[in-house]
Amino acid sequence: MSDPSPIRAVKGMNDVLPDAMPRWHRLEAAFRETARRYGYGEVRTPLVEPTPLFVRSIGEATDIVSKEMYTFVDKGDDMLTLRPEGTASAVRAYVEHSVNGQEPVSKWYYLGPMFRRERPARGRYRQFWQAGLECFGDPGPQIDAEMIEMVVTLLSSLGVQDIEVLVNSLGSRETRGRYRETLRAFLQPHEARLSEESKQRLITNPLRILDSKSPTDQEICAGAPSILDLLDEADKKHFDELTQTLTALGTKFRVEPKLVRGLDYYSRTLFEIQGKGGELGAQNALCGGGRYDGLVKELGGPDVPSIGFAMGLERILLALPNEANVRSLDAVVVVTEPSMNVKAAVLLKSLRDAGLTAEGDLRGQSMKSQLRRAEKLGARTVIILGPAEEARGVVQLKDMRARHQEDVTHAEVIAAVRTRLAMDAPIDGATR
RNA sequence: GUGGCCGUAGCUCAGUUUGGUAGAGCACUGGAUUGUGGCUCCGGUUGUCGCGGGUUCGAGCCCCGUCGGUCACCCCA
Structure with a gap:
């Protein structure tokens, strides 16, 4: 291999390096813990699914299916697709394992990468991470409210500020069909003034004109x-109870009749949480979800009502307050000369065996350099190994905070380090 | 996918106007302190100026293309 030109990551697909990982872990842990508290268990499904799964569930005419999927032919002639979202796979698994026959209500969560071939931008990537919930078997509306409330609770516990919850109802599929025609009839006279894109949408999907950002479109749509005026009695009751429950739970929200969203399978409850911080730019949808009562049946399962949502982890991360990335180590082993390296390696093992976090830099750097690095790594203590100490059967234990050091015998080192750590422990006693 | 802007050291950026020997701070590292960190001082290393082509005696700078990033639209998490 003589060509030195480096290979780069695929456009829109990013590495997350260790320094950035603590934020990810904190977010993932908070999500898992919250989901667990609300009764959700994790499901893991393949990243690759048969293409028809997404075409049938998300909808042929949607942007996702018509232009954003990574689809390829497997050896032979199977069409496969990298999942662009999580709900279709969850429903497929739910049906495939006849879960409905085992329990009346199933609450699942998932966490993993999704793939959409869009133009990348801040907060929008071709491989991106989503965390989501699916609840099968409960027609709502209390479960709908619970789900919305749960996300809001999660976000606020993470310190995400300035969010807005938008709620709408799409009614039944029939209602949606009627509304489509009503809207089309309303917009037709204004066609000449609509944006080029919206003229197209007037034919393909008039509902989408409602959330156009073109000022003229918005003016016309005002x-x-x-759609809320076209809901039938049952749909209206469902929506009213949803808003009542949300109010009772103390979750702030805004009814937004123009909220439509781009997936075909939604019915009744629809919601989206938008971040308003400047970090997000135009990609301000932190999470979105809704009820998909007909989908399980459409994918060959029983008629089970369901609701779900997903949040984009990269976007949550953008909305998360910055935090100092404090690193800490219990001990760093320093050698005065390379002849001590083997002894240092052995000491490091015994420190780690004792459950302590310990590091040592045995590349032969100067002591100044080793100590500077210990400082930077947040070492609480430094253990110095040198020939002089070795001759006396001791090591130097340095307390980095007190700037003080003393002789300690080999046998006492671990206990001495622990003593230093205990001095920092809170009164209620965090264990180590 | 469409349009705008930006790519110079590991990081943040100056240098582009008027083409003429690639710079600063941070970081890393050696020393001042014969084996001791946070401050200070002195020294040192690191660049295919995103990549390719063109114009020119000469291009980081001008032109074309391309890749990447970013903003808006589209759409969405």
């Missing part, structure tokens, strides 16, 4: 009929 007077458009609301």
Whole structure:
């Protein structure tokens, strides 16, 4: 191999290096813990699925299916697709394992990468991480409210500020069909003034015109009929109870009749949480979800009502307050000369065997350099090995905070380090 | 996918106007302190100036292309 030109990561797909990982871990742990507290268990499904799964569930005409999927032909002629979202796979697994026959209500969560071939931008990537929930078997509306409330609780516990919860109801599929025609009839007279994109949408999907960002489109839509006025009695009751429950739970929200979202399978409850911090730019949808009562049946399963949501982890991370990335080590082993390296390696093993976090730099650097590095790594103590001490059967134990050091015998080193650590421990006694 | 802007050291950036020997701070490292960290001082290492082509005696700078990033649109998490 003589070509030195480096290979780069695929466009829109990113590495996360160890320094950035603590934020990810904190987010993932908070999500898992919250999900567990609300009764959700983790499900893991393949990253690759048969292409028809997404075409049938998300909808042929949607942007995701029509232009954003990574699809390829497997050896032979199977069409496979890298999952662009999580719900379809979860429903497939739910049906495939006949889970409905085992329990009336199933609450699942998932966490993993999704793939969409879009133009990358801040907060939008071709491989991105989503965490999501799916609840099968409960027609709501209390479970709908619970799910929304749970996300809000999660975000606020993470310190995400300035969010807004948008809620809407799409009603039944029939209602949606009727509304589509009503809206089209309303917009038709204004066609000439609509943006080019919206003229197209007037034919393909008039609902999408509602959330166009074109000022003229918005102006026209301001007077458009609301889908909430077309809901039938049952849908209306469902929506009213949802808003009542949210209010009772103390979750702030705004009813937004223009919220439509881009997946075909939604029915009744629809919601989105938007971040308002400047870090997010135009990618301000932190999470979105809704009810998909007909989907399980459409994918060959029983008629089970369901609701789910997903949040984009990269976006949450952008909205998360910055925190100092404090590193800490219990002990760093320093050698005065390379002849001590073997002894240092042995000492490091015994420190780690004792459950302590310990590091040593045995590349032959100067002591100044080794100590500077110990400082930078946040070492609480430094253990110095040198020939002079070795001759006396001791090591130097340095307390980095007190800037003080003393002789300690080999047998006492670990206990001495622990004593230093105990001095920092809170009164209620964090264990180590 | 469409349009705008930006790519100079590991990081943050100056240098581009008027083409003429690639710079600073941070970081890393050696020393001042014959084996001791946070401050200070002195020294040192690191660049295919994103990549390719063109114009020119000469290109980091001008032109074209391309890749990457970013902003808006589109859409979405």
